[in-house]
Amino acid sequence: MAIRKKSTKSPPVLSHEFVLQNHADIVSCMAMVFLLGLMFEITAKASIIFVTLQYNVTLPATEEQATESAFLYYYGIKDLATVFFYMLVAIIIHAIIQEYVLDKINRRMHFSKTKHSKFNESGQLSAFYLFSCIWGTFILISENYISDPTILWRAYPHNLMTFQMKFFYISQLAYWFHAFPELYFQKTKKEDIPRQLVYIGLYLFHIAGAYLLKFSLWAVLFVLGRLLTLILSVLTVGFGLARAENQKLDFSTGNFNVLAVRIAVLASICITQAFMMWKFINFQLRRWREHSTFQAPTVKKKPIVTKGRSSRKGTENGVNGTVTSNGADSPRNRKEKSS
Template sequence: MAIRKKSSKSPPVLSHEFVLQNHADIVSCVAMVFLLGLMFEITAKASIIFVTLQYNVTHPATEEQAAESVSLYHYGVKDLATVFFYMLVAIIIHAIIQEYVLDKINRRMHFSKTKHSKFNESGQLSAFYLFACVWGTFILISENYISDPTILWRAYPHNLMTFQMKFFYISQLAYWLHAFPELYFQKTKKEDIPRQLVYIGLYLFHIAGAYLLNLNHLGLVLLVLHYFVEFLFHISRLFYFSDEKYQKGFSLWAVLFVLGRLLTLILSVLTVGFGLARAENQKLDFSTGNFNVLAVRIAVLASICITQAFMMWKFINFQLRRWREHSTYQAPAIKKKPTVTKSRSSRKGTENGVNGTVTSNGADSPRNRKEKSS
């Protein structure tokens, strides 16, 4: 993300610079069109598809359950409209955090262009990861995922979701889709775009896969686990930018990153490889959303394992690069400084060189002259 340069002259309307400077206001106007459409009967039916969750199914109350009826949701094509609307909301929130939080901190800290870009990235992602992790944990607790882990595979397919569950997935898809136009709005450097596209694509692929294959229970647990580890990394990087001696957060993140990859593989194999493999209903049925067949299970496990291997490979390269930088930084400090005695002979030897070899640490060297003058 490049630094925005505010010019005194306003750019022409609908020009490239105008869109970049005012993209949040433009997107806000588009979102307001959908909200205003709810006020009129003619447009309400179309606007409600974008604003509210679709495909709800009301289950009547039973004697065993509470007196109130329960509304559950499944997915469909209309969810694309809802994802689009909340993608606009994500762009607006992104701009608010950037302008009212990150830009103010950047002006105080006076970061370089490289640090400015990384600080903005970590600031945005740490806010999102924290919010999503807390939200996901609340869903896990409220739906008894922690007390009963068998819910990950029991009663599959999980084609009916609670309001919180479906809204969580809609929000996740909307956020990662909004990252594509943000590459343009934030003037991302060309060399950074491939890296950004890779991890945005990986997020969308796995979140959409869990949503469409009715593996939303497993997907929620893995997302909360992954988001917590990523939040720790980006918050540690924010502290590192303010104090470059700060390394404790990265050390803790390195341990949790490896544990997170291990737990992801264990939960995936336990759910898909054992839980779903032993289920009675193993027939492909699009009407009920049952994808519990051998080919799908192999594809799911393969995609998860390949992604975890790719992340570990990137992690190892990152750690090796950090260790090299740390070793090169510590190398000059390890060298012993020459001791200077008060005798005349040693002073004369230092001036003319030791054993006939001219040294660069002589008493009359520019460095020592500077020390004497100070």
């Protein structure tokens, strides 16, 4: 008898299910096109815009500065192409973490659908936050922001950035832009999409704002907590930049140190931190209520026992209204025997 094989029908090419199942391979092929373009002279000039950082400036190295600090960068419109390429890289890394780490844990833990999606989201963000914290700490140490925090406002405007500082910004923007197509790839529920769009938009707003306005604060935000973020922001934007000599809006030199911009930056940071704390407190309160409701003991109702002659008579005559088969208990039978 022949063994019947299971029919494994692959979905049609470029269909909805095909894209969802093979989106990592499709994105990998797109990234390989840009990398292969570097090998040919005709396409190298176009591919290098996507792969490498643009707008580099070579300055002569001094004795006080390290040799690598002579290669500095500023931003421009070509950075959007670089962000797009590393957005593809972020999608590939997202798929690798999902397949080789999170999916294996999900199979062992047997989570429900709701916990499954929450675990995937938390796992991806935890990996990204850990990587960003390590990288941000390295930038703080190498750029001497910890030993001399006055550099944050004393050297403003930060027109030029080191390679690792610019690459950090590009990576952060690429990661949060990759979160938009991941809503489609991960089959996110419609009721969860508005919540994710809110915090994705907030992250992009603050990272892009710090990048375009030349405030080197985002590396600090990942390392320090919410309270230290507010303190450092007020210290840098509220006091440090307010005492700077040049407080005129000048687009040519990249100087945005004016009162209106400082107020907008501080207001956005404070509102965002307050919103995050409000969401965190509400989450903890809801979790505490659910836990207390689950732990509350259920009161068992005692069966009501009716005392009286009617109930006793019913049990003597039979069960549930039926007469017992024993006729010795009947008073009528006793009277017949006496006669």
